[in-house]
Amino acid sequence: MHPYAVGVPSLPELARDHTDLGPDDLAWLGLLQADWQIIADLSFADLVLWLPDRDGSGYWAAGQMRPTTGPTALVDDVVGTFVATGRRSLLDAALREGRIAREGDPEWRDDVPVRVEAIPVRRGQQIIALVARNTNLHGVRTPSRLELAYLDAASELSQMIAHGTFPHPGQRSDHADSPRVGDGFIRVDAGGVVSYASPNALSVYRKLGLTTDLAGQHLAEVTRQLVPPEQRPDEESISAVLGGRMPRDTELGNRAGTVIVRSIPLRPTGTHTGALILLRDVTDLRSRDRELVTKDATIREIHHRVKNNLQTVAALLRLQARRIGSVSGREALEEAVRRVGAIAVVHETLSQTYEEEVEFDAVADQLLALVSEVGGHEGAVRLRRTGSFGTIGSDVATPLAMVLTEVLQNAMEHGFAEGGSGTVEVTVDGGASELAVRVVDDGVGLPPGFDPEATGSLGLSIVRTLVHELGGSLRIGCRADEPGDSGPGTVVELSIPRRTVPEQTS
Ligand SMILES: Nc1ncnc2c1ncn2[C@@H]1O[C@H](COP(=O)(O)OP(=O)(O)OP(=O)(O)O)[C@@H](O)[C@H]1O
Ligand SMILES: [Mg+2]
Numbered sequence: 001m002h003p004y005a006v007g008v009p010s011l012p013e014l015a016r017d018h019t020d021l022g023p024d025d026l027a028w029l030g031l032l033q034a035d036w037q038i039i040a041d042l043s044f045a046d047l048v049l050w051l052p053d054r055d056g057s058g059y060w061a062a063g064q065m066r067p068t069t070g071p072t073a074l075v076d077d078v079v080g081t082f083v084a085t086g087r088r089s090l091l092d093a094a095l096r097e098g099r100i101a102r103e104g105d106p107e108w109r110d111d112v113p114v115r116v117e118a119i120p121v122r123r124g125q126q127i128i129a130l131v132a133r134n135t136n137l138h139g140v141r142t143p144s145r146l147e148l149a150y151l152d153a154a155s156e157l158s159q160m161i162a163h164g165t166f167p168h169p170g171q172r173s174d175h176a177d178s179p180r181v182g183d184g185f186i187r188v189d190a191g192g193v194v195s196y197a198s199p200n201a202l203s204v205y206r207k208l209g210l211t212t213d214l215a216g217q218h219l220a221e222v223t224r225q226l227v228p229p230e231q232r233p234d235e236e237s238i239s240a241v242l243g244g245r246m247p248r249d250t251e252l253g254n255r256a257g258t259v260i261v262r263s264i265p266l267r268p269t270g271t272h273t274g275a276l277i278l279l280r281d282v283t284d285l286r287s288r289d290r291e292l293v294t295k296d297a298t299i300r301e302i303h304h305r306v307k308n309n310l311q312t313v314a315a316l317l318r319l320q321a322r323r324i325g326s327v328s329g330r331e332a333l334e335e336a337v338r339r340v341g342a343i344a345v346v347h348e349t350l351s352q353t354y355e356e357e358v359e360f361d362a363v364a365d366q367l368l369a370l371v372s373e374v375g376g377h378e379g380a381v382r383l384r385r386t387g388s389f390g391t392i393g394s395d396v397a398t399p400l401a402m403v404l405t406e407v408l409q410n411a412m413e414h415g416f417a418e419g420g421s422g423t424v425e426v427t428v429d430g431g432a433s434e435l436a437v438r439v440v441d442d443g444v445g446l447p448p449g450f451d452p453e454a455t456g457s458l459g460l461s462i463v464r465t466l467v468h469e470l471g472g473s474l475r476i477g478c479r480a481d482e483p484g485d486s487g488p489g490t491v492v493e494l495s496i497p498r499r500t501v502p503e504q505t506s
Pocket of ligand 1: 335406410411412413414415441443444445446447455457458459460461490
C-alpha cells in the first residue's frame with residue numbers, strides 16, 4: 001500500500017460516510033478543487049474544504065490547499081479531521097446564512113495570528129460545502145498594488161463560489177502547463193480593458209513585442225496586433241477569451257514567444273465585471289518540443305543518407321568485381337558487397353523508425369534474402385528463421401546484422417558443395433535482456449580438427465570481435481556433438497544482449 005495513502009480519507013470517502021452529497025455535488029467540488037490553487041494564491045491564504053455532515057453535528061475537512069504566494073497558516077494537514085458544530089462560529093454562520101462569514105479579530109493558532117473567512121459553496125439551491133480561507137497575518141504588510149489586485153480577484157471569486165457561479169460548469173483546465181497566478185496575472189474590466197497587469201504578465205507581453213504599458217489597453221486588441229493570425233485562436237475566441245467573457249485556456253504566440261492564456265470571467269454579484277486572465281510563457285517548453293521533433297527527423301535523415309552511401313559503395317565494389325580477372329579476387333569483392341549491404345539494411349530500417357529500437361525480424365529476413373545467393377546454390381539451400389528477435393537497441397543492431405551475415409554466409413559457402421541442397425535455420429529465443437540465436441545447417445560440417453579460436457580468416461575474426469564488443473558469447477561446433485542431435489552440419493550459437501550496457505556505450 002502507498003505509505004501516504006494510509007489514514008487520509010479521500011473526498012468521496014468522506015462524502016459517502018458522512019454526507020448525503022450526490023455524484024453531481026462531488027463533480028462540482030472536484031471542479032472547484034481543480035482550480036482552487038488560483039484562489040489560494042490570489043488570497044495568500046490556506047483553503048480548507050469542509051463538508052457539513054448529514055446530521056448537523058459538525059464538519060469534516062475533505063481538502064486543503066496551501067498558497068504558493070505566501071506563508072501557510074496551517075502547518076499541519078487537516079484533511080480527515082472533524083470539528084463539531086458550535087466550535088467554529090464562522091462555519092456555522094456561513095452554512096446557516098448562505099453567505100460569506102468573516103470576523104474582524106484574528107484567531108491565534110500555534111502562535112500564528114490567522115484571519116478566517118468561511119465561504120459557502122453553492123450548487124443550485126444547496127450549500128454543499130464550505131471553504132475556509134485562512135490567512136497567516138504574519139505575512140501581511142501594507143499590500144502592494146499587486147497584492148490588492150490579487151485580493152480583489154480572490155474576493156470576487158469567493159463571492160462567485162457563494163453564488164454558485166464558480167466553478168464554471170464543464171470548464172476545467174486539463175492543461176498540465178496551465179498558468180499559475182505567479183506566472184502572470186491580468187485583470188480586465190467589463191469592457192476588456194486592462195486595469196492591472198502584474199510585472200510577470202507585462203514581461204510576457206514584452207516578450208511578444210509590446211513596447212508600451214498594458215494598463216489602459218484593450219487586451220484583445222493589443223494581442224491581435226502582436227500575434228499573427230496563424231498563431232492565435234480564431235477572431236471570435238480571441239475577443240471572447242481575452243475580453244474575459246469566455247472561461248477558457250488557449251495558446252497563442254509569434255516568432256518571439258508562445259503563451260498559454262487562461263481566462264476566468266468574473267461576475268461576483270451576477271453582472272459581468274471583467275475577468276481574471278492568467279498567462280504563462282511556454283516559449284522554452286515549446287521550442288524544446290520542436291527541437292526534439294527536428295532532432296528525431298534529422299537522425300532518421302542521416303540513417304537514410306548513410307544507407308544511400310553504403311549502397312553506392314556496394315555498387316562500386318560490384319562494378320569492380322566484374323572487371324577483375326581472378327576468381328578469388330572477384331569472390332572477395334562480392335563478399336564485401338554483401339557485408340556493406342548488411343549494414344545498409346540496418347540503416348534502412350533505422351531511417352524508418354522514430355525509436356532508438358529496431359524491429360530486428362525485418363532486418364534478419366532481408367539478410368537471409370541477401371545471403372541466399374551466396375555459393376551459387378540457386379535456391380536449393382533453404383534459409384529460414386524461427387522465433388522472433390523482437391526489438392533491439394539500434395547500437396546492437398548493426399553489429400548483430402554483420403555477425404549474422406558472416407555466420408549465414410559461412411553456412412552457405414562452406415556447408416554445401418556447389419549445386420548442393422539443404423537447410424540453414426536461424427532459431428531465436430528472445431529474453432527480455434538477452435537473445436539466444438542458433439544458426440544450424442545440415443551441410444558437410446566443420447573441417448576435421450577445426451579450431452574456431454585459431455582461424456585467422458576475416459569472417460570469423462569479424463564475428464569474434466563484434467560479439468566480444470557487444471558483451472556476448474559465441475560457440476561453434478558440430479551438430480553431431482550436440483546433445484539430442486546427430487545429423488551432419490554445423491551449429492553456431494550466439495548469446496547477445498539486446499542493448500549495450502551504458503558503460504560500454506560511453
Ligand atoms: N557452417 C560451416 N560449415 C562448414 N565449415 C565452416 C562453417 N562455418 C565456418 N566454417 C569453416 O571455418 C572457416 C573460417 O571461416 P571464416 O568465415 O572465418 O573464413 P572464410 O569464410 O573462409 O573466409 P571469409 O573471410 O571470406 O569469411 C571456413 O573457411 C570454414 O572452413
Ligand atoms: Mg566466412
